[in-house]
Amino acid sequence: MNPELPLLNQIDVASPCTASWEEMDGDERVRFCSLCRLNVYNLSEMPREEAEDLVRSREGRLCVRFYRRPDGTMLTRDCPVGIRALRQRLVRAVAAIAGLVVAMVSGSLFANMFGRHKPAGYQPPASAFSNWIDPYRNYSAVAGRMVFTVGDVCIPTVTPQPPPPAPANNGSEPAPPAGE
Amino acid sequence: MTRLLAVTTAAERLLIVFTAALVLALHLGGMLAPQWLVAAIPLGVDVQPLLPPAQLILLIAWTILGPGRLWVRLVAAPALAVVLAAGWAVGSGGAMELPGNWLVTAGIAAAALALSIRCCGQRLAASRPDSAKAPRHPQFSIRMLIILTTLVAVVLGILESLRPMLRNDQELSMYLERLLASRLEAGFLSGYFSDISIRQYVLAAAVAGTSLAALWCVLRPGAMWLRLIVAAVCLPLLGIYLANLSGGARDVSVNLAIGLTTLAAIVGLSVVPLRLAGVRLARPRRTGFKPVLSKISEDRLKTCPTKDRLKTCPTELVPETVS
Numbered sequence: 042m043n044p045e046l047p048l049l050n051q052i053d054v055a056s057p058c059t060a061s062w063e064e065m066d067g068d069e070r071v072r073f074c075s076l077c078r079l080n081v082y083n084l085s086e087m088p089r090e091e092a093e094d095l096v097r098s099r100e101g102r103l104c105v106r107f108y109r110r111p112d113g114t115m116l117t118r119d120c121p122v123g124i125r126a127l128r129q130r131l132v133r134a135v136a137a138i139a140g141l142v143v144a145m146v147s148g149s150l151f152a153n154m155f156g157r158h159k160p161a162g163y164q165p166p167a168s169a170f171s172n173w174i175d176p177y178r179n180y181s182a183v184a185g186r187m188v189f190t191v192g193d194v195c196i197p198t199v200t201p202q203p204p205p206p207a208p209a210n211n212g213s214e215p216a217p218p219a220g221e
Numbered sequence: 222m223t224r225l226l227a228v229t230t231a232a233e234r235l236l237i238v239f240t241a242a243l244v245l246a247l248h249l250g251g252m253l254a255p256q257w258l259v260a261a262i263p264l265g266v267d268v269q270p271l272l273p274p275a276q277l278i279l280l281i282a283w284t285i286l287g288p289g290r291l292w293v294r295l296v297a298a299p300a301l302a303v304v305l306a307a308g309w310a311v312g313s314g315g316a317m318e319l320p321g322n323w324l325v326t327a328g329i330a331a332a333a334l335a336l337s338i339r340c341c342g343q344r345l346a347a348s349r350p351d352s353a354k355a356p357r358h359p360q361f362s363i364r365m366l367i368i369l370t371t372l373v374a375v376v377l378g379i380l381e382s383l384r385p386m387l388r389n390d391q392e393l394s395m396y397l398e399r400l401l402a403s404r405l406e407a408g409f410l411s412g413y414f415s416d417i418s419i420r421q422y423v424l425a426a427a428v429a430g431t432s433l434a435a436l437w438c439v440l441r442p443g444a445m446w447l448r449l450i451v452a453a454v455c456l457p458l459l460g461i462y463l464a465n466l467s468g469g470a471r472d473v474s475v476n477l478a479i480g481l482t483t484l485a486a487i488v489g490l491s492v493v494p495l496r497l498a499g500v501r502l503a504r505p506r507r508t509g510f511k512p513v514l515s516k517i518s519e520d521r522l523k524t525c526p527t528k529d530r531l532k533t534c535p536t537e538l539v540p541e542t543v544s
Contacts, residue, residue, distance in 0.1 A: 130233065134233040134235075134236050137236055137497070138235070138236050138239070141236070141239070141240065149263060152263030152264040153263045155263070155264065156263045156264060160472075160475070161472070162470075162471075162472030162475070162476075163472070163475070163476065163479075164472075164476045165266060165267040165270065165318075166267060166268075166270070166271050166476070166479055166480030166481075166483050166484065167270030167271055167318040167319050167480070168270075168318065168476075169473070169476035169477055169479070169480045170319060170323075170424060170428075170477075170480055171318060171319060171320065172473075173420060173424060173463070173464070173467065173469070173473065173477060174320065174323060174418060174420050174421050174424055175320075175418065175420075
């Protein structure tokens with residue numbers, strides 16, 4: 042072990058284990074592995090000093106879990122970059138929640154105001170779509186406007202009606218001639 | 222998704238759950254709520270009839286652009302469509318304000334647009350928040366500018382060529398006959414395209430385009446405020462332009478502008494929880510998760526003092542780009 046290098050950066054995996062962290066009982070810092078009956082310590086959830094103290098106190102005989110960055114260094118809870126990123130994400134999330142609440146309140150206020158004072162000629166969007174596709178589908182949609190019809194006049198032909206049947210006659214009066 | 226939620230903070234998780242519940246309430250409430258309740262909610266009557274096309278386009282976008290295996294989504298999509306149709310038939314009493322054949326046309330247009338997006342390599346994929354970062358300043362390549370202006374010019378050219386037909390509300394068959402009259406006998410087309418007005422096609426394409434534009438604005442990587450501003454300007458302009466093409470009055474243009482913007486807002490709001498959960502519409506990066514395994518030579522183990530031999534549990538998964 043190189044004493045000049047940070048202890049945590051020199052930790053290596055000697056005997057890889059496939060036990061699932063999610064299935065172990067415990068919190069984010071330490072969980073109990075029922076397979077080995079050992080406590081597994083999450084070094085990445087501890088500050089650097091605490092993690093180093095833990096490794097030193099157990100003289101390396103312990104089961105740990107950690108996140109290693111691509112450059113080989115170990116992530117600890119007090120990593121300044123990680124804390125800054127976490128803080129930024131927290132601020133962003135709080136700002137987003139606040140923005141959502143403001144948008145909902147202002148949207149409902151706008152909806153109330155718009156519902157009371159709709160502009161003249163306003164149609165709901167679906168009606169606007171339907172009437173644009175087929176303006177004469179619903180006459181009420183164009184009833185407010187004057188619609189002029191232009192084209193050749195087609196006069197329906199008048200067919201002669203047959204004469205009504207003669208009423209029943211008892212023979213005292215002659216029936217009037219047809220056409221009168 | 223579980224992996225994504227695992228890397229979020231409690232506030233972020235709360236935000237995701239809250240917005241997802243809001244979106245679900247909007248869609249399910251609009252579908253199943255009685256009419257008196259819809260009428261009691263401000264703008265409820267205006268928004269509710271736009272939910273079926275929004276849901277249909279979202280379903281199509283998920284089917285074509287969604288993550289995972291395509292065949293699973295292709296099997297699931299018709300079943301979901303049936304569930305949606307049944308929900309609307311039960312909820313709204315079967316009285317849909319928008320014509321059914323127009324909805325089908327809009328669905329086909331949305332599928333065509335989503336397919337073209339997929340052909341460009343864009344997919345909906347879950348990405349870790351850290352890797353979803355994009356350049357802070359919007360960047361445009363010359364190639365993208367050329368493609369965009371060409372597309373706009375082509376669309377405007379097609380719409381301008383359709384202007385007389387749109388103004389007179391004619392059928393597509395008449396347009397095709399006029400287009401092809403001098404070259405071939407297009408009479409056989411009349412039977413197929415009769416009774417379908419050109420306006421129906423144009424509006425279906427416009428609705429599909431605006432909905433997918435809203436999805437694009439919300440789910441693309443990087444800050445979305447600039448895209449939202451551009452969309453907020455362009456979508457009403459599209460409605461006004463369509464009304465101008467058809468020779469409609471001022472109120473028609475205002476109504477179309479409001480309608481297209483409202484539909485885009487519904488689609489955009491519906492995918493906000495996905496954005497919060499880290500889903501982005503982008504070229505998928507081939508990433509995998511593989512356990513941290515360090516190989517230590519036997520010689521080193523032998524020379525290592527006892528106290529430095531750590532028995533470790535390398536259960537942490539570290540993202541690693543697979544080349």
